[in-house]
Amino acid sequence: MRKNSNWGTASRHFKKLQLLSAAAFSIGHGANDAQKIMGIIAVALIASGELEQSASIPFWVVISCHTAMAVGTLLGGWRIVKTLGSKITHLKPFEGFSAETSGAITLFSTSLLGIPVSTTHTITGAIVGVGAVRRISAVRWGVTIPILYAWILTIPATGLLAVLIYYILTWIVF
Secondary structure (H helix, E strand, O other): OOOOOOHHHHHHHHHHHHHHHHHHHHHHHHHHHHHHHHHHHHHHHHHOOOOOOOOOOOHHHHHHHHHHHHHHHHHHHHHHHHHHHHHHOOOOHHHHHHHHHHHHHHHHHHHHHOOOOOHHHHHHHHHHHHHHHHOHHHOOHHHHHHHHHHHHHHHHHHHHHHHHHHHHHHHHHO
């Protein structure tokens, strides 16, 4: 943006552009997360004998998953973004547009490559990045550090819990 540009005008334009970036992020969210839900339902259908292992996922599962994602995002997703956008750092329309656009590009890319990622982690990283670019102290690290610890600990903690549950079930069943 040019130095002499009018920030008020630019801010109004980016508020409107945020509708596009939010829509793109929402589409990326559905493209990434709906497939995870479809996979779980498909496995349940295969396990119950309702679906052959080599068969395609039924259309009703696809529509149901996309509908559930849309309704869930409509009813509660905005609270997550609002919380992240105000608790981690305060976002201006230009910064919100940048964060949502980078999150959308990340989600589209990972979906095309078949890599499941956390949509919440994606937008959180983008918001932290935008806040840190403004200045490192703009990020509320007291809020952000526990989130980072949770990310780092989630995989080993759930792995250890799975081992524990496996051994308990093995001991009970066999």
